[in-house]
Amino acid sequence: MWIQHTGKDTAKREYDKSLRSLGLDYLDLYLVHQPLGDYYSSWHAMQDLYGEGLIKAIGVSNFHPDRLVDLIIHNDVVPAVNQVETHPFHQRAADQQLMREHGVQIESWGPFAEGRNDLFTNPVLTEIGAAHGKSVAQVVLCWLIQRDVVVIPKSVRPARMAQNLDVFDFDLTDDEMTRIAALDTGTSMFFDHRDPAMVSWLGGRRVD
């Protein structure tokens, strides 16, 4: 549910629109895209739809720990998922631990950092891939899954989609996990969701 669609009535209307677009009777999972705008009212609408069985699970995206905990303590339904930027250069171990403590499943968007920071030619990931006869993309997905992170890689190419699904026949060693852990920069490869200029831009008002 995009930022401009927050609010209780708007959220329910957008849910109906999504159902019609998809040609479905219910949704498996529906997420609040950002903790911006009147997302509390959206959450109340989503809790209602969830209670009526029209959504099987409801969740959030791009919620920093403070926003996540605030939403949890003031509402009835704990988000099933928090979809956040997670990849070798932004690993979010502490955020994942907090989510675990609250029963929220971390899900990675941008598992390949969309190729930023030369991810697909990174020497450590390439060497680990060679040791297993796997690509860098497969190493990254295996590493995330081994960390209990749900992954949603994107590709428009069928061969890469097949490659990205073929990651369940190998495991990374403790040493390999440690080497990948050392690639963490602790920061986003995209932008800071808390930057006021970005908040304004996302909300539809540019600040130059």
Ligand SMILES: NC(=O)c1ccc[n+]([C@@H]2O[C@H](COP(=O)([O-])OP(=O)(O)OC[C@H]3O[C@@H](n4cnc5c(N)ncnc54)[C@H](OP(=O)(O)O)[C@@H]3O)[C@@H](O)[C@H]2O)c1
């Ligand atoms: N909640 C949010 O705020 C948010 C933000 C961003 C993204 N997302 C979601 O996250 C999902 C994935 O993220 P993303 O698309 O941003 O980034 P991503 O999955 O990290 O990277 C996608 C890029 O990697 C390439 N790629 C995919 N598989 C590959 C492979 N095996 N080998 C080499 N290159 C490969 C793709 O190219 P080709 O397509 O040409 O193969 C594409 O350029 C999407 O479903 C997206 O909607 C959510």
